[in-house]
Amino acid sequence: MINVKQLNYKPGEHEAETASNSYLMSLIAIIVGLPLPIINLIATLIFYLGNRKGTYFVRWHCTQALLSQLSMLFINSFGFWWTISITFTDENISSNYIAYIIAAIIFNITEFIATIYTAIKTRKGIHVEWWFYGNLTTLICKSDL
């Protein structure tokens, strides 16, 4: 699911740090943003906007971090509003709801682990591409080399 790829240049120390921070940003924001799924996205979006003029390595990883957060936003928002509707309206807790929350938790944990792994690798200047997100990011990020 996660591939380590060789880029045709070696990212510098500063680049590796910024790229790694883009993943850390989403992890830190999870602590604040757990009840409100949009916070993680906003945090990575701000970081992305701040670094979109950076080098290819930095831009690429900021985009991958942003895209992964974006898909989690859909899953988490749906779960969030479902919970709100159970608390405040006539909705009842059903097996479907509990199953959804468990599925969402599984996906969140997977993403969480992948994010930590990628943050560590990119800090060392290693280029890590996620399955699907890696391809999508390559399509979005134009190489300046």
Next chain:
Amino acid sequence: MKKAIIQGAIIILLFLGTWFILTKINWVKVFKVQKITYTTEEKLGELFWEVFQKTEKENRSPYAVNTVDSIVTRICNANNIDRKLLKVHILIKDDINAFALPNEHLIVYSGLIINSDNQEELSGVICHEIAHIMLNHVMKKLVKEIGLSVLISMTTGNGSAEIIKETAKMLSSTAFDRSIEKEADIKAVDYLIKAKINPEPFADFLFKLSDNENEATNYLTWVSTHPDSKERAEYIIEYSKDRKSEYKAIITTETWDKLKELLKE
């Protein structure tokens, strides 16, 4: 590009597939959701009813109990509601009020019966409260207003007597959200029509009591806590307009008058 789309679709399918497989497990049963709610409701019902038993006097005269019971039984039988579930109590109090407590307790104040012009008006209010019970509005309101954790602590003996008393009072003197009240009104009209009781007097009752000139204004708990009585009366009339059927009285006029006389004493 094509590869990314296929991979994206696989991720979506993977999520939906995980969800679908997980729905095959009866989580409600695994986590005992219903059971917890049911035993909590049962205990809360008893706790709140005890508060009213201590502070108010109940009318247990067989004549009053049987007469109100005739009305409740007709409504229940016509609407496939288990009559044994409902615990109906008549409390001696001048307030024009009726309300539901958890665990299917239905409280009717004598003031409501005395100030109803006919049995259909009383039946309308009773149907409205039965609708709240059957639609589980009472527990939902409690969970929303004071939270499940506080409710559970009450039932395990950790709740303070003052909080229990205040909550019981809140249930008797505040209305539900407007949308929930409307839902109960509409359900009440369904109950009334199925039980062959004319719903129009129920609407008249709301009109009458929303009129400030009425001498009973001081005791209008049921109407003052249920906002926009005129609007409610209008949609009740609107909803029942095209559903005319033959109506049958449940009790005779003599019985009704005698019940009122008895409660006035």
